[in-house]
Amino acid sequence: MTMIRARGVARSFGDKRALEPVDFDLESRGFLVVTGPNGSGKTTLLRLCAGLLIPTSGELEVDAERGQVGYLAHEPLVYRELTAIENLDLYGRLYRVAERRERIGMLLERFGLWEARSERTGSYSRGMLQRLALCRALLHDPELLILDEPANALDEAGETLLERELDELRRERTFLVASHAPERLDRFATGKLALG
Amino acid sequence: MRRYFLDAGALARKDLLLELRARDTLPAMLLFIVAVLVVFHFALPTNASAHASLGLLWVAILFTALLGLGRSFVAEREQGVLDGLVLAPSDRSAIWVGKVVATLAFLVVAEAVALPAFALFFTSIDGATIAGVALADIGICAVGTVLAAMAAAGRARELLLPLLFLPLAIPIVVGGVGSSLAASSGKYLAFLALYDAIFVLVAWAAFEYVVTE
Numbered sequence: 136m137t138m139i140r141a142r143g144v145a146r147s148f149g150d151k152r153a154l155e156p157v158d159f160d161l162e163s164r165g166f167l168v169v170t171g172p173n174g175s176g177k178t179t180l181l182r183l184c185a186g187l188l189i190p191t192s193g194e195l196e197v198d199a200e201r202g203q204v205g206y207l208a209h210e211p212l213v214y215r216e217l218t219a220i221e222n223l224d225l226y227g228r229l230y231r232v233a234e235r236r237e238r239i240g241m242l243l244e245r246f247g248l249w250e251a252r253s254e255r256t257g258s259y260s261r262g263m264l265q266r267l268a269l270c271r272a273l274l275h276d277p278e279l280l281i282l283d284e285p286a287n288a289l290d291e292a293g294e295t296l297l298e299r300e301l302d303e304l305r306r307e308r309t310f311l312v313a314s315h316a317p318e319r320l321d322r323f324a325t326g327k328l329a330l331g
Numbered sequence: 332m333r334r335y336f337l338d339a340g341a342l343a344r345k346d347l348l349l350e351l352r353a354r355d356t357l358p359a360m361l362l363f364i365v366a367v368l369v370v371f372h373f374a375l376p377t378n379a380s381a382h383a384s385l386g387l388l389w390v391a392i393l394f395t396a397l398l399g400l401g402r403s404f405v406a407e408r409e410q411g412v413l414d415g416l417v418l419a420p421s422d423r424s425a426i427w428v429g430k431v432v433a434t435l436a437f438l439v440v441a442e443a444v445a446l447p448a449f450a451l452f453f454t455s456i457d458g459a460t461i462a463g464v465a466l467a468d469i470g471i472c473a474v475g476t477v478l479a480a481m482a483a484a485g486r487a488r489e490l491l492l493p494l495l496f497l498p499l500a501i502p503i504v505v506g507g508v509g510s511s512l513a514a515s516s517g518k519y520l521a522f523l524a525l526y527d528a529i530f531v532l533v534a535w536a537a538f539e540y541v542v543t544e
Contacts, residue, residue, distance in 0.1 A: 187414055189544045202420025210411035214345070216352040221345075228341045229419035255352070271415065 136163040136198070138279055138309045139184055143193035146179050153179040156193055159328050163198075166301075166310040168324045170317045175331025177313035178209065178283055184311055185281050197279070199309075202230055205277035207285055211268035215257035219248055219267050222256060223274055230275035242270040246296055261288040269297065273304075280304070282312045286319065294319070338421040342429025347436060349406055356402045360441040364395040365448055372452040384453035385460070385511040389504050391445065392438075392464065393471070393497075399437050400475035401492055403430055404483035413483075417542050427476055427538035435472045442468070459520065463510030466523035467503045470530055474499050477534040480541045502526050 139161040146154040154176030161167045169177050182188045184197055185206045197204075206212075213222040220239060227235035243249045246266040251259065256267060265288045272280065285301075286294050298319070301310070305323050314320055317327065350356055371387045407413040416426050442464060450456050475496055482492040506526060509519030 185414075185418060187417065187543075200420065201418060204418060206414070206418055208411060208414060212412050212415035213410065214349060214406055214412060215410060216349045216406070217345070221348070225341060225345050226415065226419070229338055229416065229421045231420060 137161070137196075138163045138165065138198050139167075139311065140196045141184075141193065142195075144180070144183060144190045144195045145192045146176070146183060146188060147191045154183070155330070157328070157330065159326075161309060161311060161326070163309050164306065165325045166305055166312070166320075166323045167326045167328055168317045168320050169311065169313040169328045169330060170315075171330030177330055180330065181206075181281050181283050181311065181313055199277075199279040202275065203278040205272040205275065205280045207268055207272040207280075207282040209283055209287070211256070211264040212271060213256050213264070213267055216255055218253050218255055219243060219259075219270075220252045222267070223270060226271055226274055232275050238274065238276075239270075242273060245300070246270050247292070262290055262293055265289055266293055266296070269300070273300070277308070279309045279311070282310065284313060284315065286314070286316065335422055335425055336428075338425040339428035339432065342416075342426055343432035343436075346403075346429060346433030350433070350437065355405070356399050357437050357440060359402075360395050360399050360437055361444055363398055364391055364441050364445040367391040367394065368445060368448050368452055375453075381454040382512055384449075386508055388445075388449050388453075388460075389467075389507045389511070391449075392442065392467070392507075393500055393504065395441050395445070396434075396438050396468075396471045396475060397493060397496060399434055399441075400472075400479045400496065401489065403434050403476060403479045408483045408488075413542060423539045423542055424535050426542065427480070427535060430476045430480075431472045434476060435468055438468050438472065457511075459516035460511040462520055463507045463516070463523060466510075466520060466527055467507045469527045470503050470523065471500065473527065473531045473534045477538050477541055480538065484541075499530075 137160050141157055141159050143156040143158060145156040169180060171177050183190055183195060185204055186201060223239045227239060232238055243252050246269060248263065248266055251263065256264060285297055289297060301323050312320060368391060375384060417423060446456055478495045479492055482488040482495065485491050503526065506519050506523035510516045513519055
């Protein structure tokens with residue numbers, strides 16, 4: 136079953152072409168790694184697939200409902216004045232997460248943030264924010280995970296945690312991942328898409 | 332429906348908590364409205380009529396609301412959080428409801444200080460004026476929140492919000508001043524209620540298109 140089908144998908148912002156026409160299929164349970172230099176349109180493509188942008192031209196079909204997409208952006212998408220628990224609790228409510236508190240606790244433990252759970256995220260380091268962003272993206276156990284540079288700002292331990300998570304989920308979930316360093320994702324990838 | 336109001340409640344609670352911690356908006360609104368009333372107190376001639384001072388009260392309320400509205404999407408814009416909220420399976424208009432409730436709360440607190448201050452500096456306030464202010468607040472927050480979301484996406488957002496908001500707020504000023512001054516304030520209050528009914532519906536329906544492409 137095809138989860139994402141793109142045919143000639145392109146996106147412009149005014150006169151500037153952010154994404155040249157691209158074709159690809161991402162099968163369910165697939166792991167597609169998107170590579171390319173800065174400005175090649177990786178983030179734009181991921182935002183299109185997440186439903187945050189509409190293509191300027193081409194056809195894009197994503198077979199996942201809005202609440203079934205886990206999106207990791209460049210920004211952590213959390214409020215700096217709230218604690219990790221408060222942020223995840225808000226998302227958990229909006230994403231209808233069953234057994235919310237248990238799931239939040241489990242994710243914070245798994246990503247090494249349990250001790251810092253009651254600190255405002257404004258005091259977090261960039262790496263801690265990225266871990267929290269991963270918790271947020273995984274919170275509602277989405278079918279389709281769209282991850283933009285997931286290893287960004289993570290230290291060695293963080294990257295190991297991320298890889299463990301990807302390894303656990305890759306057989307049950309579909310992944311679309313943009314990365315500057317795709318070699319670390321080679322063992323998970325079922326396909327690659329080079330932009331630019 | 333219950334789910335919808337739970338989502339809106341969670342979002343409003345979040346905004347109130349953010350304000351409680353950051354104290355970015357409410358102190359500025361309070362300081363602004365009191366400062367404006369003090370300036371008006373010295374700017375108006377001593378024999379100025381109650382009509383003139385009540386008109387200025389509405390100007391002060393409108394610009395104080397604008398100050399709060401200008402900050403209503405700052406956290407979402409600076410931290411990119413709106414993407415996360417928009418992707419949630421909840422109805423997107425719940426984001427608008429949450430923001431309206433929070434902005435309304437800030438405006439009511441500012442007015443709770445401003446109206447007694449106005450009575451102290453200028454002239455007493457009657458029930459019709461208070462009813463007018465209450466009805467105007469709903470319209471101001473409903474329209475202003477959707478315009479603030481629109482402006483937040485643009486580059487010249489500080490300029491865009493007043494340019495979009497003030498023309499749409501003219502009927503509020505007409506209804507508000509009328510309810511304060513006219514002998515038969517009922518028809519002006521009805522006018523404000525009609526404005527609220529129409530613009531709450533329009534803003535609620537339009538919000539989804541404002542936060543998505």
